[in-house]
Amino acid sequence: MxxxxxxxxxxxxxxxxxxxxxxxxxxxxxxxxxxxxxxxxxxxxxxxxxxxxxxxxxxxxxxxxxxxxxxxxxxxxxxxxxxxxxxxxxxxxxxxxxxxxxxxxxxxxxxxxxxxxxxxxxxxxxxxxLGEPRLKRVPIVLPKLDPKLTGYRIAVVSDIHLGPLLGRAHTERIVRLINGVEADLVAIVGDLVDGTVEELGEAAAPLRDLVSTHGSFFVTGNHEYYSGAQPWLAELERLGVHPLRNERVAVERAGARFDLAGVNDVTGAGFADGPDFAKALDGRDASRPVVLLAHQPVQAHEAARHGVDLQLSGHTHGGQMFPFHLAVGLQQPVRSGLATVDGMPVYVSNGAGFWGPPVRVGAPPDVTVVELRHKLAAG
Structure with missing residues (x-):
């Protein structure tokens, strides 16, 4: 259709x-x-x-x-x-x-x-x-963050879109860029591939070389479901990238903790694998902050209702080709960058790849280092 x-x-x-x-x-x-x-x-x-x-x-x-x-x-x-x-x-x-x-x-x-x-x-x-993704550094204040976690760095990359036009060299360049920032944690927020593991497994293989203190995590995007989500989830586990499938993990540094959660993309609902915010977020310690990985910014409304402190997303490509920027707002609450949705901060990456034409106008590709800060250290 x-x-x-x-x-x-x-x-x-x-x-x-x-x-x-x-x-x-x-x-x-x-x-x-x-x-x-x-x-x-x-x-x-x-x-x-x-x-x-x-x-x-x-x-x-x-x-x-x-x-x-x-x-x-x-x-x-x-x-x-x-x-x-x-x-x-x-x-x-x-x-x-x-x-x-x-x-x-x-x-x-x-x-x-x-x-x-x-x-x-x-x-x-x-x-x-086709050029090198731009490296952005974005400080975000989380009022509930323990001061010991101030400066915690999450490397956020989305929409890599390995496929007919982007292959192994594209992945290697992104891995080099991320490893160069010495992040505490790597978050891949969906749309990694446009093809099956058999077709693109070799192109994704450099992800095994990602280096960070607390590892690499992944949530599904809509394109994973078009490409065979289950085989890709198994392949990412093999490469040392941990999928968060409507679940959360505790991240600890110097005795201080925050929760990292991830929900499946909304497209997964058509594949009996949709997002489940209750499963990912209920029963947690509400005194410590939770950072949610969710591919689409539109998922922020549900995330805010569950008390999420920060959502990291992609999907929009920042509009990719002007003036499609104007159409993004018809479907998503945030097009690019840091914004607030229902009182909750949401950061949306432009993505490191592209879909369709190998062209970006007004929305350069990026990899973002999100630096978490305690409110008293925000200045």
């Missing part, structure tokens, strides 16, 4: 591109036919990237790069041409109907300007998406 809906929307986008790039700019029928065939082929390639990557990893890998790149380019090309509609209309109004050559010249000029703008944006977005 997702692919069908996406195909319909993108079909409309491609029809608009055909009108502005082919119909308005060509003089002969032959040129129009060639342009039409090219656009139809690119549309089919894009649909193949969207669908085959979900059906066959090998086949999807062949079409993923060109298909997803065209998806990004088509989107920004349509956006640029839409912005240029105003000058196009004004210039066309000043042109006599009996002067088709000038009308084609205007259309071609608009098409070139839109193409240059779209190519520039996508090129920039590729350097962001």
């Amino acid at each position: 997702f692919v069908l809906l996406f195909a319909a929307v993108l079909g409309g986008v491609h029809y608009y591109l055909w009108r502005r790039l082919v119909r308005d700019t060509t003089r002969t029928r032959r040129a129009r036919r060639v342009g039409t065939v090219v656009l139809v082929a690119l549309y089919a390639l894009m649909l193949a990237a969207l669908s085959l990557t979900r059906v066959s990893f090998a086949a999807g890998s062949v079409v993923a790069w060109p298909g997803y790149l065209w998806l990004a380019l088509a989107f920004y090309l349509a956006l640029a041409l839409a912005v240029l509609e105003v000058p196009r209309v004004l210039l066309q109004r000043r042109t006599a109907p009996e002067d088709p050559d000038r009308r084609r010249f205007i259309a071609r000029s608009i098409a070139v300007a839109g193409g240059v703008a779209a190519t520039g944006v996508v090129g920039y977005g590729m350097t962001e998406a």
Whole structure:
């Protein structure tokens, strides 16, 4: 259903591109036919990237790069041409109907300007998406935190999205970045993979090299359920990354403790493996703080009702490609960074990878070091 809906929307986008790039700019029928065939082929390639990557990893890998790149380019090309509609209309109004050559010249000029703008944006977005994730340091005050735990560092990474476009080298780079901060604990908050253990086990293998004082922990994201959650949970255990499946563990330093809890992603409900906040949080010592790992920020409402002190999430990609930032708010209470939901602090990572196009515009990838602080030491 997702692919069908996406195909319909993108079909409309491609029809608009055909009108502005082919119909308005060509003089002969032959040129129009060639342009039409090219656009139809690119549309089919894009649909193949969207669908085959979900059906066959090998086949999807062949079409993923060109298909997803065209998806990004088509989107920004349509956006640029839409912005240029105003000058196009004004210039066309000043042109006599009996002067088709000038009308084609205007259309071609608009098409070139839109193409240059779209190519520039996508090129920039590729350097962001494929470049090194930015390291963020975010201090967060927890009033119930024991002063002995002030300065406790949690390395938060989400949405790594190993798959047809991101492999072992991507994991190795993230592991190096995390190990360089000498964190007390590593939290991987979902959407690690877009493929099965058989397809991506080797790509995930460097996670065994993660180093921290109290270990590495993981909660499922929606994409784990599309990729075979149970085999991946077993594989992560083998690599020394501990899944928190609606459960919690006590973390201790210098005799002081806080609870680290994790709940399954909401998508798990469709796989008989949904989140269970009561199981993860009930019966704990309410005098000490609890930090919750939950893939989607929307889970914060339920977390706040259970007295969670801090939720760490991902899922949104920070919007990934402007202006999709605006759509995130329709589904999630927080798009990126630190915010408050129902009186509870929530930190949302942009993620270290990407889904679909290897493009990020206005939402660079990140790995975050969350530093817990006692209220008296916040300054």
